[in-house]
Amino acid sequence: MNITKTLDAKGLTCPMPIVKTKKAMDTLNSGEILEVLTTDKGALSDIPAWVKSGGHTILEQKTEVETLYFYIQKA
Protein backbone atom coordinates (compact mmCIF):
# COMPACT_ATOMS: atom_id res chain seq x y z
CA MET A 1 0.00 0.00 0.00
CA ASN A 2 1.38 3.41 -0.97
CA ILE A 3 0.55 5.77 1.84
CA THR A 4 0.43 9.33 0.54
CA LYS A 5 0.12 11.04 3.90
CA THR A 6 -0.05 10.14 7.60
CA LEU A 7 -2.21 11.98 10.11
CA ASP A 8 -1.29 11.43 13.74
CA ALA A 9 -4.42 12.32 15.72
CA LYS A 10 -3.48 10.34 18.82
CA GLY A 11 -4.63 11.93 22.06
CA LEU A 12 -7.21 14.10 20.33
CA THR A 13 -10.84 13.66 21.27
CA CYS A 14 -14.03 13.90 19.26
CA PRO A 15 -14.61 15.85 17.02
CA MET A 16 -10.93 16.64 16.29
CA PRO A 17 -9.87 13.30 14.73
CA ILE A 18 -12.57 13.70 12.06
CA VAL A 19 -12.02 17.44 11.63
CA LYS A 20 -8.31 16.79 10.97
CA THR A 21 -9.00 13.76 8.79
CA LYS A 22 -11.29 15.84 6.61
CA LYS A 23 -8.70 18.63 6.28
CA ALA A 24 -5.98 16.12 5.38
CA MET A 25 -8.24 14.43 2.81
CA ASP A 26 -8.93 17.81 1.21
CA THR A 27 -5.21 18.04 0.32
CA LEU A 28 -5.14 14.60 -1.37
CA ASN A 29 -5.92 13.73 -4.98
CA SER A 30 -8.39 11.07 -6.00
CA GLY A 31 -7.02 7.55 -5.42
CA GLU A 32 -4.39 8.64 -2.91
CA ILE A 33 -4.26 7.06 0.54
CA LEU A 34 -4.39 8.70 3.97
CA GLU A 35 -3.21 6.86 7.07
CA VAL A 36 -4.98 8.02 10.26
CA LEU A 37 -3.82 7.17 13.79
CA THR A 38 -6.22 7.88 16.62
CA THR A 39 -6.83 6.84 20.22
CA ASP A 40 -10.45 8.08 20.30
CA LYS A 41 -12.73 5.04 20.55
CA GLY A 42 -15.59 7.01 19.03
CA ALA A 43 -13.59 7.00 15.78
CA LEU A 44 -14.27 3.27 15.45
CA SER A 45 -17.81 3.99 14.29
CA ASP A 46 -17.49 7.65 13.24
CA ILE A 47 -14.62 7.36 10.73
CA PRO A 48 -16.25 4.54 8.73
CA ALA A 49 -19.56 6.48 8.75
CA TRP A 50 -17.83 9.67 7.58
CA VAL A 51 -15.83 7.80 4.91
CA LYS A 52 -19.02 6.26 3.59
CA SER A 53 -20.90 9.56 3.47
CA GLY A 54 -18.00 11.10 1.51
CA GLY A 55 -17.83 8.18 -0.95
CA HIS A 56 -14.25 7.30 0.07
CA THR A 57 -13.02 3.77 0.82
CA ILE A 58 -11.41 2.24 3.89
CA LEU A 59 -8.80 -0.16 2.49
CA GLU A 60 -7.77 -1.45 5.88
CA GLN A 61 -8.26 -0.77 9.56
CA LYS A 62 -6.56 -2.28 12.58
CA THR A 63 -6.10 -1.79 16.31
CA GLU A 64 -2.70 -2.03 17.97
CA VAL A 65 -2.74 -1.66 21.75
CA GLU A 66 -4.65 1.61 22.23
CA THR A 67 -4.17 3.03 18.74
CA LEU A 68 -6.62 2.68 15.86
CA TYR A 69 -5.22 2.78 12.31
CA PHE A 70 -7.34 3.64 9.26
CA TYR A 71 -6.18 3.57 5.64
CA ILE A 72 -8.55 5.68 3.57
CA GLN A 73 -8.49 5.97 -0.20
CA LYS A 74 -9.90 9.21 -1.55
CA ALA A 75 -12.79 9.00 -3.98
Add this chain to the structure above:
Amino acid sequence: MTVSKWTAAKIARKVIDKKELFILDVRNADAFADWKIEGHKFDYLNIPYFELLDGVEGILPQLPEDKEILVVCAKEGSSVMVAEMLSEAGREVAYLEGGMKSWSSYLEPIKAADLENGGELYQFVRLGKGCLSYMVISEGEAAIFDAVRFTDVFINFAKEKGAKIKHVFDTHLHADHISGGRHIAAETGAFYYLPEEDAAEAVFDYTPLTNNLNVKIGASQINVSALYSPGHTIGSTSFMIDNKFLLTGDILFIDSIGRPDLAGLAEDWVGDLRDTLYSRYRELAEDLVVLPAHFMIIDELNEDGTIARRLGDLYKENHGLNIEDEAEFRRTVTDQLPPQPNAYEQIRQVNMGKLNPDHGEQTEMEIGPNRCAVR
Protein backbone atom coordinates in the same frame (compact mmCIF):
# COMPACT_ATOMS: atom_id res chain seq x y z
CA MET B 1 -26.10 34.47 19.86
CA THR B 2 -25.02 32.74 23.03
CA VAL B 3 -24.42 29.06 23.49
CA SER B 4 -25.62 27.71 26.82
CA LYS B 5 -24.57 24.58 28.62
CA TRP B 6 -27.33 22.40 30.06
CA THR B 7 -26.87 19.71 32.67
CA ALA B 8 -28.49 16.28 32.51
CA ALA B 9 -30.48 17.33 35.61
CA LYS B 10 -32.07 20.20 33.69
CA ILE B 11 -33.10 17.89 30.86
CA ALA B 12 -34.45 15.32 33.36
CA ARG B 13 -36.83 18.01 34.69
CA LYS B 14 -38.03 18.68 31.13
CA VAL B 15 -38.73 14.98 30.62
CA ILE B 16 -40.64 14.64 33.91
CA ASP B 17 -42.56 17.91 33.46
CA LYS B 18 -43.42 16.93 29.87
CA LYS B 19 -41.89 20.09 28.38
CA GLU B 20 -41.20 20.62 24.73
CA LEU B 21 -37.65 20.41 23.42
CA PHE B 22 -36.01 20.07 20.03
CA ILE B 23 -32.97 17.81 20.10
CA LEU B 24 -30.35 18.01 17.38
CA ASP B 25 -28.48 14.75 17.91
CA VAL B 26 -25.13 14.84 16.08
CA ARG B 27 -24.03 11.25 16.77
CA ASN B 28 -23.93 8.81 13.88
CA ALA B 29 -27.20 7.28 12.68
CA ASP B 30 -26.64 3.85 14.28
CA ALA B 31 -25.98 5.31 17.72
CA PHE B 32 -29.08 7.51 17.46
CA ALA B 33 -31.30 4.64 16.30
CA ASP B 34 -30.07 2.48 19.18
CA TRP B 35 -30.51 4.96 22.04
CA LYS B 36 -31.50 8.60 22.53
CA ILE B 37 -32.93 11.01 25.10
CA GLU B 38 -36.63 10.15 25.29
CA GLY B 39 -39.25 12.74 26.17
CA HIS B 40 -43.03 12.89 25.75
CA LYS B 41 -42.88 16.11 23.76
CA PHE B 42 -39.38 16.01 22.33
CA ASP B 43 -38.72 16.35 18.62
CA TYR B 44 -35.53 15.16 17.00
CA LEU B 45 -33.21 15.75 14.10
CA ASN B 46 -30.26 13.40 13.67
CA ILE B 47 -27.42 14.75 11.53
CA PRO B 48 -23.94 13.37 12.32
CA TYR B 49 -21.48 16.13 13.22
CA PHE B 50 -19.10 14.99 10.48
CA GLU B 51 -21.68 15.96 7.88
CA LEU B 52 -21.69 19.51 9.24
CA LEU B 53 -17.97 20.24 8.99
CA ASP B 54 -18.48 22.46 5.94
CA GLY B 55 -21.22 24.45 7.64
CA VAL B 56 -24.65 24.31 9.24
CA GLU B 57 -26.53 26.49 6.72
CA GLY B 58 -28.10 23.42 5.14
CA ILE B 59 -29.94 22.40 8.30
CA LEU B 60 -31.08 25.85 9.50
CA PRO B 61 -34.52 25.54 7.85
CA GLN B 62 -35.08 22.28 9.75
CA LEU B 63 -34.54 23.90 13.16
CA PRO B 64 -37.72 25.36 14.71
CA GLU B 65 -37.74 29.06 15.71
CA ASP B 66 -40.29 28.59 18.49
CA LYS B 67 -38.68 25.81 20.54
CA GLU B 68 -35.59 25.48 22.65
CA ILE B 69 -32.86 23.60 20.79
CA LEU B 70 -30.42 21.24 22.46
CA VAL B 71 -27.42 19.80 20.62
CA VAL B 72 -26.38 16.34 21.85
CA CYS B 73 -23.46 14.05 21.10
CA ALA B 74 -21.70 11.12 22.76
CA LYS B 75 -19.29 12.96 25.05
CA GLU B 76 -19.81 16.72 24.46
CA GLY B 77 -17.02 17.76 22.07
CA SER B 78 -18.93 17.56 18.80
CA SER B 79 -22.05 19.14 20.26
CA VAL B 80 -20.02 22.16 21.40
CA MET B 81 -18.57 22.52 17.89
CA VAL B 82 -21.99 22.30 16.22
CA ALA B 83 -23.63 24.58 18.83
CA GLU B 84 -20.98 27.23 18.20
CA MET B 85 -21.49 26.99 14.45
CA LEU B 86 -25.24 27.43 14.93
CA SER B 87 -24.64 30.36 17.25
CA GLU B 88 -22.46 32.05 14.62
CA ALA B 89 -25.30 31.49 12.16
CA GLY B 90 -27.54 33.50 14.48
CA ARG B 91 -29.37 30.73 16.32
CA GLU B 92 -29.70 30.43 20.09
CA VAL B 93 -28.88 26.87 21.15
CA ALA B 94 -27.67 24.83 24.10
CA TYR B 95 -25.55 21.71 24.33
CA LEU B 96 -25.67 18.82 26.82
CA GLU B 97 -22.77 18.98 29.27
CA GLY B 98 -20.95 15.64 29.18
CA GLY B 99 -23.08 14.35 26.29
CA MET B 100 -24.91 11.01 26.37
CA LYS B 101 -22.36 9.77 28.89
CA SER B 102 -23.65 12.18 31.49
CA TRP B 103 -27.25 11.49 30.47
CA SER B 104 -26.64 7.76 31.06
CA SER B 105 -25.22 8.53 34.51
CA TYR B 106 -27.81 10.96 35.84
CA LEU B 107 -30.10 9.91 38.70
CA GLU B 108 -33.23 11.84 39.67
CA PRO B 109 -34.41 11.04 43.22
CA ILE B 110 -38.21 11.22 43.47
CA LYS B 111 -40.28 10.57 46.57
CA ALA B 112 -42.47 7.56 45.78
CA ALA B 113 -44.34 7.43 49.10
CA ASP B 114 -44.59 8.50 52.72
CA LEU B 115 -44.34 5.57 55.11
CA GLU B 116 -45.44 5.09 58.74
CA ASN B 117 -44.22 7.62 61.32
CA GLY B 118 -42.48 9.98 58.92
CA GLY B 119 -40.68 7.29 56.95
CA GLU B 120 -40.04 7.88 53.26
CA LEU B 121 -39.58 5.77 50.16
CA TYR B 122 -37.50 7.26 47.33
CA GLN B 123 -37.17 6.03 43.79
CA PHE B 124 -33.93 6.99 42.00
CA VAL B 125 -34.77 7.24 38.32
CA ARG B 126 -31.89 6.81 35.90
CA LEU B 127 -33.72 8.23 32.89
CA GLY B 128 -30.91 7.66 30.41
CA LYS B 129 -30.60 3.95 31.12
CA GLY B 130 -34.02 3.05 32.51
CA CYS B 131 -32.59 1.80 35.84
CA LEU B 132 -34.52 2.29 39.08
CA SER B 133 -32.98 2.14 42.55
CA TYR B 134 -34.74 2.61 45.89
CA MET B 135 -34.08 3.99 49.36
CA VAL B 136 -36.24 3.50 52.43
CA ILE B 137 -35.59 6.06 55.14
CA SER B 138 -37.01 5.75 58.62
CA GLU B 139 -35.95 7.63 61.75
CA GLY B 140 -32.27 7.94 61.02
CA GLU B 141 -31.80 4.63 59.21
CA ALA B 142 -31.76 3.80 55.53
CA ALA B 143 -31.96 0.70 53.34
CA ILE B 144 -31.02 0.75 49.65
CA PHE B 145 -32.19 -1.58 46.88
CA ASP B 146 -30.55 -2.19 43.49
CA ALA B 147 -28.15 0.74 43.77
CA VAL B 148 -26.45 1.68 40.50
CA ARG B 149 -22.73 2.40 40.46
CA PHE B 150 -22.89 6.11 41.38
CA THR B 151 -22.39 5.39 45.05
CA ASP B 152 -21.88 9.04 46.06
CA VAL B 153 -25.43 9.90 45.03
CA PHE B 154 -26.89 7.43 47.52
CA ILE B 155 -24.40 8.09 50.30
CA ASN B 156 -24.85 11.87 50.03
CA PHE B 157 -28.62 11.59 49.82
CA ALA B 158 -28.76 9.54 53.01
CA LYS B 159 -26.41 12.03 54.67
CA GLU B 160 -28.66 14.95 53.72
CA LYS B 161 -31.59 13.08 55.21
CA GLY B 162 -29.61 12.42 58.37
CA ALA B 163 -29.89 8.67 57.88
CA LYS B 164 -27.30 5.97 58.41
CA ILE B 165 -27.26 3.32 55.68
CA LYS B 166 -27.76 -0.02 57.44
CA HIS B 167 -28.79 -2.47 54.73
CA VAL B 168 -27.96 -2.65 51.01
CA PHE B 169 -29.77 -5.19 48.83
CA ASP B 170 -29.47 -6.38 45.26
CA THR B 171 -32.54 -8.26 44.03
CA HIS B 172 -30.29 -10.29 41.72
CA LEU B 173 -26.94 -10.29 39.96
CA HIS B 174 -27.44 -7.55 37.39
CA ALA B 175 -26.42 -8.01 33.75
CA ASP B 176 -27.30 -4.63 32.25
CA HIS B 177 -25.65 -2.24 34.68
CA ILE B 178 -22.89 -2.25 37.27
CA SER B 179 -24.10 -2.49 40.85
CA GLY B 180 -22.94 0.02 43.44
CA GLY B 181 -24.31 -2.13 46.28
CA ARG B 182 -21.22 -3.75 47.74
CA HIS B 183 -19.20 -0.53 47.42
CA ILE B 184 -21.81 1.47 49.35
CA ALA B 185 -21.85 -1.25 52.01
CA ALA B 186 -18.04 -1.24 52.25
CA GLU B 187 -17.96 2.53 52.62
CA THR B 188 -20.75 2.81 55.18
CA GLY B 189 -20.37 -0.41 57.14
CA ALA B 190 -23.82 -1.60 56.05
CA PHE B 191 -24.76 -5.21 55.36
CA TYR B 192 -24.72 -6.15 51.67
CA TYR B 193 -27.19 -8.84 50.65
CA LEU B 194 -27.19 -10.82 47.43
CA PRO B 195 -29.10 -14.03 46.56
CA GLU B 196 -26.72 -16.92 47.10
CA GLU B 197 -27.89 -18.75 43.95
CA ASP B 198 -26.75 -15.79 41.83
CA ALA B 199 -23.50 -15.22 43.68
CA ALA B 200 -21.85 -18.66 43.45
CA GLU B 201 -18.90 -17.15 41.58
CA ALA B 202 -18.70 -13.89 43.54
CA VAL B 203 -15.24 -13.17 44.90
CA PHE B 204 -16.32 -10.83 47.73
CA ASP B 205 -18.09 -11.34 51.05
CA TYR B 206 -21.82 -10.76 51.29
CA THR B 207 -24.78 -11.72 53.41
CA PRO B 208 -26.90 -14.37 51.68
CA LEU B 209 -30.35 -13.12 50.81
CA THR B 210 -32.83 -15.86 51.66
CA ASN B 211 -36.58 -16.29 51.30
CA ASN B 212 -38.50 -14.65 54.16
CA LEU B 213 -35.46 -12.75 55.42
CA ASN B 214 -36.83 -9.87 57.44
CA VAL B 215 -35.26 -6.58 58.51
CA LYS B 216 -36.73 -3.56 60.29
CA ILE B 217 -35.69 -0.04 59.35
CA GLY B 218 -35.55 2.64 62.04
CA ALA B 219 -37.35 2.96 65.33
CA SER B 220 -40.73 2.79 63.60
CA GLN B 221 -39.73 -0.64 62.35
CA ILE B 222 -40.56 -0.27 58.66
CA ASN B 223 -40.77 -3.87 57.59
CA VAL B 224 -38.71 -5.20 54.68
CA SER B 225 -39.22 -8.85 53.85
CA ALA B 226 -37.69 -10.94 51.07
CA LEU B 227 -39.72 -13.15 48.75
CA TYR B 228 -37.86 -15.67 46.60
CA SER B 229 -39.09 -15.08 43.04
CA PRO B 230 -36.78 -16.73 40.47
CA GLY B 231 -37.05 -16.44 36.69
CA HIS B 232 -34.88 -13.57 35.45
CA THR B 233 -32.05 -15.23 37.35
CA ILE B 234 -32.24 -18.32 39.53
CA GLY B 235 -31.73 -16.22 42.67
CA SER B 236 -34.04 -13.28 41.86
CA THR B 237 -35.70 -12.07 45.03
CA SER B 238 -38.48 -9.50 45.53
CA PHE B 239 -39.07 -7.31 48.56
CA MET B 240 -42.21 -6.35 50.38
CA ILE B 241 -41.92 -2.96 52.08
CA ASP B 242 -44.29 -1.94 54.85
CA ASN B 243 -46.74 -4.52 53.44
CA LYS B 244 -47.69 -1.92 50.83
CA PHE B 245 -44.96 -1.97 48.19
CA LEU B 246 -43.53 -4.81 46.14
CA LEU B 247 -40.04 -4.35 44.71
CA THR B 248 -40.04 -6.78 41.78
CA GLY B 249 -36.44 -6.36 40.57
CA ASP B 250 -36.16 -7.55 36.97
CA ILE B 251 -39.04 -10.03 37.19
CA LEU B 252 -42.05 -7.80 36.57
CA PHE B 253 -42.09 -4.36 34.99
CA ILE B 254 -44.95 -1.97 34.24
CA ASP B 255 -45.47 -2.85 30.59
CA SER B 256 -43.29 -5.95 30.24
CA ILE B 257 -41.81 -8.92 32.12
CA GLY B 258 -38.27 -10.07 32.82
CA ARG B 259 -36.27 -12.11 30.33
CA PRO B 260 -34.80 -15.42 31.50
CA ASP B 261 -31.76 -15.62 29.21
CA LEU B 262 -29.16 -13.10 30.40
CA ALA B 263 -27.24 -15.67 32.41
CA GLY B 264 -27.48 -18.06 29.46
CA LEU B 265 -30.19 -20.36 30.80
CA ALA B 266 -33.49 -19.28 29.22
CA GLU B 267 -34.78 -22.83 28.74
CA ASP B 268 -34.02 -23.77 32.33
CA TRP B 269 -35.49 -20.70 33.96
CA VAL B 270 -38.62 -20.10 31.94
CA GLY B 271 -40.57 -22.44 34.26
CA ASP B 272 -39.43 -20.47 37.31
CA LEU B 273 -40.41 -17.21 35.63
CA ARG B 274 -43.87 -18.60 34.91
CA ASP B 275 -44.30 -19.84 38.50
CA THR B 276 -43.27 -16.48 39.92
CA LEU B 277 -45.53 -14.40 37.68
CA TYR B 278 -48.52 -16.73 37.53
CA SER B 279 -48.43 -18.27 41.04
CA ARG B 280 -46.18 -16.59 43.62
CA TYR B 281 -47.18 -13.00 42.76
CA ARG B 282 -50.80 -14.04 42.14
CA GLU B 283 -51.16 -14.95 45.80
CA LEU B 284 -50.15 -11.47 46.94
CA ALA B 285 -52.55 -8.63 47.70
CA GLU B 286 -53.72 -6.83 44.58
CA ASP B 287 -53.33 -3.46 46.29
CA LEU B 288 -49.56 -3.81 46.56
CA VAL B 289 -47.79 -1.13 44.55
CA VAL B 290 -45.24 -2.64 42.18
CA LEU B 291 -41.88 -0.85 42.03
CA PRO B 292 -39.66 -2.46 39.38
CA ALA B 293 -35.90 -2.17 38.86
CA HIS B 294 -36.33 -0.84 35.31
CA PHE B 295 -38.59 1.01 32.97
CA MET B 296 -38.44 0.55 29.21
CA ILE B 297 -40.30 3.46 27.66
CA ILE B 298 -41.06 6.98 28.79
CA ASP B 299 -44.82 6.31 28.69
CA GLU B 300 -44.40 4.21 31.85
CA LEU B 301 -43.69 7.35 33.90
CA ASN B 302 -46.48 8.60 36.16
CA GLU B 303 -47.31 12.33 36.38
CA ASP B 304 -44.77 12.87 39.16
CA GLY B 305 -42.02 11.02 37.27
CA THR B 306 -42.23 7.84 39.36
CA ILE B 307 -42.61 4.39 37.86
CA ALA B 308 -45.14 2.50 40.01
CA ARG B 309 -48.42 0.65 39.45
CA ARG B 310 -50.91 -1.40 41.49
CA LEU B 311 -50.28 -5.15 41.18
CA GLY B 312 -53.95 -5.78 40.44
CA ASP B 313 -53.80 -3.30 37.55
CA LEU B 314 -50.75 -5.05 36.10
CA TYR B 315 -52.65 -8.35 36.14
CA LYS B 316 -55.26 -6.63 33.97
CA GLU B 317 -52.99 -4.64 31.67
CA ASN B 318 -49.56 -6.25 31.37
CA HIS B 319 -49.49 -8.59 28.37
CA GLY B 320 -46.80 -10.77 29.96
CA LEU B 321 -49.17 -11.64 32.82
CA ASN B 322 -51.96 -12.62 30.46
CA ILE B 323 -50.54 -15.44 28.35
CA GLU B 324 -52.71 -18.32 29.55
CA ASP B 325 -51.11 -20.97 27.33
CA GLU B 326 -47.87 -22.17 28.88
CA ALA B 327 -46.27 -23.17 25.57
CA GLU B 328 -47.01 -19.74 24.14
CA PHE B 329 -45.51 -18.14 27.25
CA ARG B 330 -42.40 -20.25 26.80
CA ARG B 331 -42.10 -19.17 23.17
CA THR B 332 -42.61 -15.51 24.04
CA VAL B 333 -39.80 -15.39 26.59
CA THR B 334 -37.31 -17.58 24.74
CA ASP B 335 -37.82 -17.14 21.00
CA GLN B 336 -38.51 -13.49 20.35
CA LEU B 337 -36.08 -11.81 22.66
CA PRO B 338 -34.73 -8.34 21.94
CA PRO B 339 -30.94 -7.90 21.53
CA GLN B 340 -29.02 -8.41 24.77
CA PRO B 341 -27.76 -5.38 26.70
CA ASN B 342 -24.37 -3.96 25.76
CA ALA B 343 -21.45 -5.92 27.29
CA TYR B 344 -23.82 -7.93 29.52
CA GLU B 345 -21.38 -10.79 30.05
CA GLN B 346 -18.62 -8.43 31.16
CA ILE B 347 -21.05 -6.55 33.40
CA ARG B 348 -21.96 -9.81 35.16
CA GLN B 349 -18.24 -10.46 35.71
CA VAL B 350 -17.85 -6.98 37.22
CA ASN B 351 -20.82 -7.59 39.52
CA MET B 352 -19.20 -10.86 40.68
CA GLY B 353 -16.04 -8.92 41.48
CA LYS B 354 -14.02 -10.79 38.85
CA LEU B 355 -13.37 -7.77 36.63
CA ASN B 356 -12.38 -4.37 37.95
CA PRO B 357 -12.67 -1.85 35.11
CA ASP B 358 -11.83 1.81 35.68
CA HIS B 359 -14.48 4.52 35.62
CA GLY B 360 -14.15 5.18 31.87
CA GLU B 361 -14.41 1.49 31.00
CA GLN B 362 -17.50 1.14 33.20
CA THR B 363 -19.13 4.01 31.33
CA GLU B 364 -18.37 2.33 27.99
CA MET B 365 -19.84 -0.99 29.18
CA GLU B 366 -23.08 0.66 30.22
CA ILE B 367 -23.70 2.59 26.99
CA GLY B 368 -27.13 2.03 25.49
CA PRO B 369 -30.56 0.99 26.79
CA ASN B 370 -31.01 -1.70 29.46
CA ARG B 371 -32.98 -4.35 27.49
CA CYS B 372 -33.90 -6.56 30.44
CA ALA B 373 -37.52 -7.10 29.42
CA VAL B 374 -39.78 -9.02 27.10
CA ARG B 375 -42.94 -7.29 25.92
